[in-house]
Every structure is written in C-alpha cells, then in structure tokens.
Amino acid sequence: MAETARGDRLIFSPSGMSVSLPYARLAEVRDRLDAHGVRYWVSPVAITLGNDPEVTFVYFGQKEDPAAVRQLLDSLP
Amino acid sequence: MPLADDLVALRDSILADLDAAHDYHTDTLVAWQFARAAVERSEPLAYRNPATGSVTTGQGLRDKAERYLIGPLAASVLQQYLSLFEDFVLGLLRRWLLAYPMSIGRKAVTAADVFEAPDLEHLRLAIVDHEVRELGFKNVADWFARLNSLVKLGVPTDEQVRQLAELKATRDIFVHNRGVANAVYEEKAGGLKRFAGGERMDLPGDYLQTSWQLIRQVVAEVADAAISKAIPPAS
Numbered sequence: 001m002a003e004t005a006r007g008d009r010l011i012f013s014p015s016g017m018s019v020s021l022p023y024a025r026l027a028e029v030r031d032r033l034d035a036h037g038v039r040y041w042v043s044p045v046a047i048t049l050g051n052d053p054e055v056t057f058v059y060f061g062q063k064e065d066p067a068a069v070r071q072l073l074d075s076l077p
Numbered sequence: 078m079p080l081a082d083d084l085v086a087l088r089d090s091i092l093a094d095l096d097a098a099h100d101y102h103t104d105t106l107v108a109w110q111f112a113r114a115a116v117e118r119s120e121p122l123a124y125r126n127p128a129t130g131s132v133t134t135g136q137g138l139r140d141k142a143e144r145y146l147i148g149p150l151a152a153s154v155l156q157q158y159l160s161l162f163e164d165f166v167l168g169l170l171r172r173w174l175l176a177y178p179m180s181i182g183r184k185a186v187t188a189a190d191v192f193e194a195p196d197l198e199h200l201r202l203a204i205v206d207h208e209v210r211e212l213g214f215k216n217v218a219d220w221f222a223r224l225n226s227l228v229k230l231g232v233p234t235d236e237q238v239r240q241l242a243e244l245k246a247t248r249d250i251f252v253h254n255r256g257v258a259n260a261v262y263e264e265k266a267g268g269l270k271r272f273a274g275g276e277r278m279d280l281p282g283d284y285l286q287t288s289w290q291l292i293r294q295v296v297a298e299v300a301d302a303a304i305s306k307a308i309p310p311a312s
Contacts (some may be wrong), residue, residue: 013143014136015144018147041282041284044103044282045103045106047107055110057110057113059143059146059281
C-alpha cells in the first residue's frame with residue numbers, strides 16, 4: 001500500500017455525522033457499528049486520489065450522537 | 078399510435094429517466110466526495126462566488142460536501158424519482174382513458190365546454206384531462222384503484238402501494254414543510270411512517286436506493302401488465 005498522509009486513518013467531518021475511511025477498513029467499521037446498533041449508510045462508491053488507497057464514506061443517522069459514534073470507532077485497533 | 082405502442086414508449090422513457098436520475102445522484106455524490114477527499118489530503122483550495130461574495134475554503138467545502146449530500150441533493154433526487162412516478166401513473170391513466178373514453182362513465186360537462194370545443198376530439202381531450210387532473214390530487218391508493226377499475230392489472234401489491242404512499246408523503250414534507258414531519262405526513266404514511274410530527278426527517282442513501290428500486294419495479298410491472306391488456310387478441 002502506498003504511504004500517504006492519510007495512512008489508514010478514519011477522518012471525521014467537523015459535524016461528526018460522517019467519516020471517510022480507506023475502503024479496506026469498511027468491513028471492520030461496519031461490524032463495529034452493527035454491533036452497537038448505530039444507524040448509518042455507506043456511499044455506493046469508493047474513490048481514488050493520486051496514489052492513495054481507495055476511500056469511501058460512511059454517513060450516520062441524524063438521531064445518532066456523533067460523539068458516541070466517534071468514541072466507538074476511535075477504539076478500533 | 079396504437080395504445081400498446083404508446084404504453085411501451087411511456088414505460089421506456091420513464092425507466093430511462095429514472096436511470097438518468099440515479100446516475101445524476103451517484104455522479105454528484107462522487108463529485109462531492111472527491112472534493113472532500115482532496116481537502117482531507119490537504120490540497121489547497123479556495124474560491125469566491127462573485128454573486129454573493131461568499132468565499133469558500135477547503136475546510137468550508139468539506140463541511141458543505143457533507144451537508145449538501147445529506148440535505149439538498151437527497152431531497153432533489155427524491156423529488157425527481159417521485160415526479161417520474163407521478164408522470165408515469167397519470168400518463169398511463171390519460172392514455173388509457175383516451176383509448177377507451179367510454180370507461181369514464183357518466184360525467185357532467187358544462188355547456189361552455191361543449192360550445193367552446195371546435196370538435197368532438199377536443200371535447201374528449203378536455204374531459205379526459207379534467208378526469209386525470211382531478212385524480213392527481215388524490216392519494217396513491219386512489220390512483221391504482223382507479224387504474225384497476227379501468228383494466229384489471231393485479232399490480233402493484235398493497236404493500237407496494239403503502240410504500241409508495243410513504244415515499245410521496247416524505248416528498249411532500251420536503252416540498253411543503255422544509256423537511257419537518259407533521260400530522261399530514263403521519264396520516265399519509267400510515268403504518269410505514271418513519272418520523273413523528275415535529276421531527277426533522279432525513280433521507281439516508283439506502284432509503285433513496287430502495288425508493289428508486291421500488292419505483293422502477295412498479296413502473297415496469299404496471300406498464301407490462303397494461304401493455305399485455307392493450308394488445309388486441311390476434312384474429
């Protein structure tokens with residue numbers, strides 16, 4: 001995998017209502033959200049910029065608490 | 078044009094426009110996600126809207142990318158899907174009534190309508206248009222009840238009609254009530270309501286995808302059933 005500024009990080013939007021992540025990490029993110037009953041939807045596409053790995057986006061339901069969701073995902077290894 | 082051919086043309090144009098609307102949604106989603114990903118890569122970016130004077134920086138664009146996708150873009154796409162659905166159902170009814178005007182049954186016509194019509198064909202058009210316009214103000218279940226009273230199609234299912242009613246009620250809330258559910262939404266959506274009155278509604282991507290699939294399926298099934306009934310038996 002190409003070395004980039006992104007690495008394999010999850011990057012939350014300022015509102016906390018969505019997160020961008022490497023596509024390779026989508027399965028573990030979904031597993032964590034499903035396990036905690038978080039409502040979300042995943043972008044139907046993954047995009048590539050430069051030599052970065054494919055990126056996709058997860059959007060959280062508006063009734064979710066962004067801080068709580070972030071805490072859940074921050075604790076991923 | 079024979080009715081069956083006319084219905085094939087209607088079906089094909091509505092399905093093509095539904096696909097184009099879906100492509101528009103996906104392409105726009107991708108464009109905004111590219112913008113967001115570029116900002117997250119620290120690509121420098123700033124632009125000014127000369128009309129309003131608003132200056133948007135990379136960080137600002139990133140915020141807007143999220144807000145626009147889950148807000149105005151989703152609402153406009155849902156409206157496109159529903160407009161096409163309405164065009165289809167009311168267009169089918171109009172074509173059927175024009176082909177079989179006697180199925181309108183007893184209908185009061187004003188003297189002015191009769192005297193102003195240059196010929197019988199214009200009068201027939203006016204009566205059918207009036208009938209379809211009146212039906213347009215009724216609910217989805219009434220549309221299909223009327224259609225099935227004209228020609229027994231057996232589609233859509235009651236569950237599909239309920240789902241379409243919820244969709245249309247959602248669309249109405251975004252058009253008329255700035256996305257906040259109310260009692261009218263609750264009544265129209267019935268048991269499938271997703272929000273209570275006073276709650277701000279959202280349009281998740283999976284809801285839009287399901288809506289598109291539902292409308293596409295109903296258009297195809299209803300059109301195919303009507304086409305099969307419109308083809309005269311071989312002599």
